[in-house]
Amino acid sequence: MTAIRDRGGGDLRGDLCGDLCGDSREQRRQRGQLCGLFGGTFDPIHLGHLRPVMAAARAAGLAKVIYIPAGAPPHRPRPVASAGDRLAMVKMALDAELKDSAAADMEIKLEVDDIEIKRRGPSFTFDTVQELHRRAPQTRYALLLGLDALLGLETWHRWKALQRGVHIIGIARPGWRAPAPLPAWWRRAQVESAAELRAAAAGKIFIAETATAAVSSTAVRARIQAGGDAGECLPPAVRDYIRVHHLYAD
Numbered sequence: 001m002t003a004i005r006d007r008g009g010g011d012l013r014g015d016l017c018g019d020l021c022g023d024s025r026e027q028r029r030q031r032g033q034l035c036g037l038f039g040g041t042f043d044p045i046h047l048g049h050l051r052p053v054m055a056a057a058r059a060a061g062l063a064k065v066i067y068i069p070a071g072a073p074p075h076r077p078r079p080v081a082s083a084g085d086r087l088a089m090v091k092m093a094l095d096a097e098l099k100d101s102a103a104a105d106m107e108i109k110l111e112v113d114d115i116e117i118k119r120r121g122p123s124f125t126f127d128t129v130q131e132l133h134r135r136a137p138q139t140r141y142a143l144l145l146g147l148d149a150l151l152g153l154e155t156w157h158r159w160k161a162l163q164r165g166v167h168i169i170g171i172a173r174p175g176w177r178a179p180a181p182l183p184a185w186w187r188r189a190q191v192e193s194a195a196e197l198r199a200a201a202a203g204k205i206f207i208a209e210t211a212t213a214a215v216s217s218t219a220v221r222a223r224i225q226a227g228g229d230a231g232e233c234l235p236p237a238v239r240d241y242i243r244v245h246h247l248y249a250d
């Protein structure tokens, strides 16, 4: 899910979500629930992709979060593990998360969608959201982004249209903080409560103040390459999958 430079201009509202942003309050009420989209390379998925995301989803009152592993991320080197392995690990992690109750207690539905893995070419979030809107025109979407990803939003493909067509929920990540002062587009979009986010059709940014997890896939891969198993950063099923399939070891 992600990136690359906005090729400029274009009112994405039209492209992305029809008249979504101009809806009346009644039309908005009639629309479906707000669904979270959490994209990433997930190379591999780790605890920082789970607990902070669940907490942010709860803070924002999301009914569902869809995890979307990137096929060919446009803004970074090719993932180390295959798309099949990354997808398998995300499925395992979500199964465990549901059993383990954090999400179950919060009554948040967790799903994984291979939409970007199946698509040829770079995994642009704009294209993904457009396709999801075509599939389910009544659903409103909120991108869940770690603060590092949110800070890079301006480099994403058709980012202005994307930002106007979805909500964004920023997730705290150790080592990253929002810029001060905020850029004008961010300041105009930012809301202070989840209620304001839910009341709007699209185009708002809400920063969820959640517990943080100081972990990254890069650090996990480095630990495994150095002979460790990074077990405390991973769901046990993912740690075992990595070991059995000899991922990241060389």
Ligand code: ATP
Pocket (backbone or CB within 6 Å): 039, 040, 041, 042, 043, 047, 048, 049, 052, 144, 145, 146, 147, 148, 149, 150, 171, 172, 173, 174, 212, 213, 214, 215, 216, 217, 218, 219
């Ligand atoms: P890498 O180290 O390979 O760059 P990563 O750990 O940053 O990987 P990604 O799959 O690139 O993981 O990130 C997917 C999404 O998860 C991004 O929005 C990113 O900001 C967010 N994210 C990753 N780790 C954390 C974390 N520890 N806390 C909060 N958000 C996170």
